[in-house]
Amino acid sequence: MEKDCSVKSRRYSRQLSLLGVEGQNRLDSSRVAVVGLGGLGSIVSQYLVAAGVGHVKIIDGDVVEPSNLNRQVLYDEESIGLPKAYVAAWKLRSLNSCTRVEPVYAWVREDNVESIIGDVDLIVDCLDNWETRLILSRYARSRRIPLIHGAVESYYGQLYFYIPGESACLECIAPRASRKGGVSVIGPSVGVVASLEASLAILYLAGREVATNELVIIDSRSLSIDKIKIDNKSCRCS
Ligand SMILES: [Zn+2]
Secondary structure, eight states, X not given: OOOOOSTTOGGGHHHHHHHHHHHHHHHHTOEEEXXXXXXHHHHHHHHHHHHTOSEEEEEOOOBXXXXXXXXXXXXXXXXXXXXXXXXXXXXXXXXXXXXXXXXXXXXXXXXXXXXXXXXXXXXXXXOSOHHHHHHHHHHHHHHTOOEEEEEEETTEEEEEEEOTTTSOOHHHHSOSSOOOSOOOOOHHHHHHHHHHHHHHHHHHHTTOOOOOSEEEEEETTTTEEEEEEOOGGGOSOO
């Protein structure tokens, strides 16, 4: 394929009428950090790169294991034992060589979040634990960076868009008890939440209005979607 990195490249022809040239230009000049390259991050990163986001930072400190393959669609049997960030970068660059894909093979912690995430336009939470999510939320709040939260467990998924100053932070909507370790999940349930995270990210970056004060709960078994209004006054932090 001939390399064409302009916003009017044929690769974007099916989305251009929806996002507009200005929206596509905005995507092209955007920097996004995808934190976690498991089931959610596998899909979110692919859609962001495919859509033409200019700079995608992909962050994960893990290596690929056989138990990942039912839902982490960036990886295959050849990837077992390799760092997810590096395998993902290789795959994503082959999907769109016009996007700058920056792999970070590390776990996000309180003492390195600044150096790892740095100055981006948007953070997408594709993690599997609340401890790290809350580190992300505090960083997002301190730097005024919007954060899209997604999480999945069994058939349920949730989605929330945190814009510092406009909506309640993750710390104020987080569950009291947080389960750790591998939860049970089927791949497509992760895909539903990941697709919605990516969709929100693309629309937001392209300059479209998005809902920021509701927690969306998705049940992939009954096919129901519920929205819970979150009062921004419930946030004690901003
Ligand atoms: Zn708060």
